[in-house]
Amino acid sequence: LRLPETLLLSTDCLDSGLYHGPRWRMEPGDLFIPVDSIEEEATLTCDAKSTPPPQYRWSLNGTFINLSLDRRRRLSGGNLIISSLDRYRDVGVYQCMAYNTAGAILSRRAHLKFAYLDHFKVHTRSAVSVREGQGVVLLCGTPTSSGDLTYAWVFNEYPYFVQQDNRRFVSQQTGNLYIAKVEPSDVGNYTCVVMNSVTKGKVHSSPTSLILRTDVLIQAQSDAY
Numbered sequence: 001l002r003l004p005e006t007l008l009l010s011t012d013c014l015d016s017g018l019y020h021g022p023r024w025r026m027e028p029g030d031l032f033i034p035v036d037s038i039e040e041e042a043t044l045t046c047d048a049k050s051t052p053p054p055q056y057r058w059s060l061n062g063t064f065i066n067l068s069l070d071r072r073r074r075l076s077g078g079n080l081i082i083s084s085l086d087r088y089r090d091v092g093v094y095q096c097m098a099y100n101t102a103g104a105i106l107s108r109r110a111h112l113k114f115a116y117l118d119h120f121k122v123h124t125r126s127a128v129s130v131r132e133g134q135g136v137v138l139l140c141g142t143p144t145s146s147g148d149l150t151y152a153w154v155f156n157e158y159p160y161f162v163q164q165d166n167r168r169f170v171s172q173q174t175g176n177l178y179i180a181k182v183e184p185s186d187v188g189n190y191t192c193v194v195m196n197s198v199t200k201g202k203v204h205s206s207p208t209s210l211i212l213r214t215d216v217l218i219q220a221q222s223d224a225y
Contacts, residue, residue, distance in 0.1 A: 021103025022048035028080075028096055028110035032147055034199040035116040038085040044110055046078035046096035054078070054098040061092045087114045115147030115198035120205045127209040130182050138208050140175030140192035147198035151175035154191040154204070162190070179210075187212055 026047040033042055048054045056078040058065045065080075067073055072084050078098060082090055091114060096107040120143050130136040140151060151170050153162040162168055162177060169178045175192055189207040196202075 018051065019100070019102040020051050022050040022054040022098040022100060022105050024048050024098070024105065024107065027107040028094060030111045030113070032113050032115045032198050033085060034147075035087055035114050036199065038087060038114075040085070042082045042085055042090070042112065043076075044080040044082075044094055044096070044112070046080065046098065046107060048078065048098035048105065050098070050100045050102065052100050054100050057097045057099070059095045059097070082112075085114075087116075090114075113146060115196060117145045117147070117149070117194065117196040117199060117201045117203055118143040119203050120192075123206060125206050125208045127211050129211045129213045131213045132184065133181050135178070135180045136182055136210065138177040138179070138190050138192075138210070140177070140194070140205065142175050142192075142194055143203060145194070145196060147196045149175070150195045150197060152193045152195075153177045154193060156188045158191075161193075182210075182212070184212065186210060 024047075026045050028044040028046055031042055031044065033040075044058070046056055046058070048056075056075060058067075058073075058075075058080045065073060067075060072086075073080060073082050075081070078096060080094065080096070091112060094110045094112060098105055098107075120141070128136060128138060138153070142149065142151075149172075151172055153170060154160060155162050162170065164170060167180045170176075171178070175194060177190060177192070179186055187210055189209050191207045192205040194203050194205075
């Protein structure tokens, strides 16, 4: 980032004690904006104190924003206000510069991201077969998303959710369902439910059928004859 020319040229009276460079009162923080709120405004905060009062410039991904050519972005004090948010043009790393004739400071980097949760692809999932007493993993296959997610599984029909215990576990990293020592009562249809904590959106996968394998029983009967 290059310093503004006014800052580079205005160096008179710096030894008089009447001037001091900017100090932060508030730096920008990360923002997560739900995609369905793109018609609203986003505000990145920036506030410093200095004598004389500071001026402000903002950069996006390392390049200064030219506010005179940008109708969607404007300053209010040191705050950067973005209207008519664009999921692709506004995402990135923002940084605020506060400066006066005595110096300049750069804020911490602030990320602006858009939170969303796409739908699962509609397709029939293959049944998963397992022998009684063995363990099994049912894959969630999380759709494309941005933002913190939480996972749950519906057993057969809503609202019967899988209750986690010493045999059943839902990973909050992958969304997969782990079942240890499968029992006959576990047989049924399982649906992965994904929730986005930012957008409050929720999507459901196609059901996965869990069935017990009977090949061992068939082989035992065959041996008996």
